[in-house]
Amino acid sequence: MCFPKDEDKIGIRWMQEISSTLAIKRWWRFRTIKSIWADFLVAKYCKRKHPVERKWVPGNSQAWKNILLARDKAEKYISWRINKGECNFWWDNWLGFGPLADYFSDYRTGGGNKVMVKHFLINHRWNMTKLYNMLPGDIALHISTINTGQEDSDDYAIWDKTENGCFSNTSAWHLTRRYRTKMPFLDNIWHSSIPFKISFLTWRLIYKKLPFNKAVVKFGKQGFPTCICCTIPENDSIQHVFVEGQAADHIWRFIGAPLGINHQHIPINGLLQQWRNQTAKNKTVWNIKTALNVAVPNIDFGGNWISTCATVERIKPVQKCTPICWKNPKSGKLKINTDGSFCKTTKRVGIGGIIRDEEGKLVMAFSIPVECGSSNLAEALAVEFGSSWCRINGISDI
Ligand SMILES: [Zn+2]
Numbered sequence: 001m002c003f004p005k006d007e008d009k010i011g012i013r014w015m016q017e018i019s020s021t022l023a024i025k026r027w028w029r030f031r032t033i034k035s036i037w038a039d040f041l042v043a044k045y046c047k048r049k050h051p052v053e054r055k056w057v058p059g060n061s062q063a064w065k066n067i068l069l070a071r072d073k074a075e076k077y078i079s080w081r082i083n084k085g086e087c088n089f090w091w092d093n094w095l096g097f098g099p100l101a102d103y104f105s106d107y108r109t110g111g112g113n114k115v116m117v118k119h120f121l122i123n124h125r126w127n128m129t130k131l132y133n134m135l136p137g138d139i140a141l142h143i144s145t146i147n148t149g150q151e152d153s154d155d156y157a158i159w160d161k162t163e164n165g166c167f168s169n170t171s172a173w174h175l176t177r178r179y180r181t182k183m184p185f186l187d188n189i190w191h192s193s194i195p196f197k198i199s200f201l202t203w204r205l206i207y208k209k210l211p212f213n214k215a216v217v218k219f220g221k222q223g224f225p226t227c228i229c230c231t232i233p234e235n236d237s238i239q240h241v242f243v244e245g246q247a248a249d250h251i252w253r254f255i256g257a258p259l260g261i262n263h264q265h266i267p268i269n270g271l272l273q274q275w276r277n278q279t280a281k282n283k284t285v286w287n288i289k290t291a292l293n294v295a296v297p298n299i300d301f302g303g304n305w306i307s308t309c310a311t312v313e314r315i316k317p318v319q320k321c322t323p324i325c326w327k328n329p330k331s332g333k334l335k336i337n338t339d340g341s342f343c344k345t346t347k348r349v350g351i352g353g354i355i356r357d358e359e360g361k362l363v364m365a366f367s368i369p370v371e372c373g374s375s376n377l378a379e380a381l382a383v384e385f386g387s388s389w390c391r392i393n394g395i396s397d398i
Helices: 015-032 036-045 062-077 106-110 128-134 137-144 169-176 184-188 196-206 213-218 238-244 246-259 268-277 282-295 305-314 375-392
Strands: 078-081 156-159 335-342 349-356 362-370
Touching: 015 036, 015 062, 015 078, 015 156, 015 169, 036 062, 062 078, 062 169, 128 137, 196 268, 238 246, 238 268, 282 305, 335 375, 349 375, 362 375
Parallel strands: none
Antiparallel strands: 078 156, 335 349, 349 362
16 A cells, blocks of 8 residues: 555555654754754763764664664765854765765864864965865865855755755655565556545456455455346346446446447456557537537637547636725615525524614614524525514514
């Protein structure tokens, strides 16, 4: 179940993958956001070594172990942009090809854990003499091309797995999840226009995961031996109920015949494939296009069935807005506005209304609980109450 829909499962996420995703998120937050929690972990576990080089040792907490496991997946996708130059010279990936410490072991002589990028800057420009003394010429030259940013801004981290550089759970999930071969035809099952329960039913049908006799018997239960879809009951199986039974046969033919598709008693997967590959009859396409042109004029639905479908999917309902406001009644008349409401669960019903004169001044208002069985009836009772009140008080001009 726990694979994306186009990888032949139903898109539920595996708990273990969610847990790994959240561990990666913790590592990202630990590395990039200042917090009491991050300071605590650094003080407890990373006094002498940078978090990137720190190894787990027995005695450290399990939570710290999980964070370090996430580090191995996540750290290579975190890169840094220099501003103040406070990121670590040896261990932070500010060069774009991983930490410098991966390439040189000499850093320890210079106290690698504490060396910052700003120690190699003078007046916010690269101190080339120091760089050439410390590193091979080609690396020093490469560093000289890196932008040193704004002196008064903080360095910031970039998450390489998203386009905007911000961390996202989805991108982290893709780092941890298992992959399967994509099955493009499954896009048709999980189409946005098809209700979920129908998509799910089709998926279960294709993978034979419906509770028919064969499946039920596996669980030690006695299935129904015969179907209920034929005049003379036959063996109850997926193939029978969905393809060969009287009811199924009638439905396939009823819908397929106008489209020029002959129903054959072949396995359900082949049948669906046959429908997918079938070109509908020109006459049917023409009829549908004519109906579409009436419903949505001024749109060209293209020359063939596929382009017609593509155009229909792009059509969005046009929303019209009409402002409605209360207007004063004509001179010498009164206006009644009423409302009724009905609550299905509590069966409570209420009516209300207000009567105003030509200047909009209040003449009478009411709000009363009543008894009835529907919202329409409540609306009618409200109107009736308002008009009766006028009649009793001798007002006829409403
Ligand atoms: Zn049957």
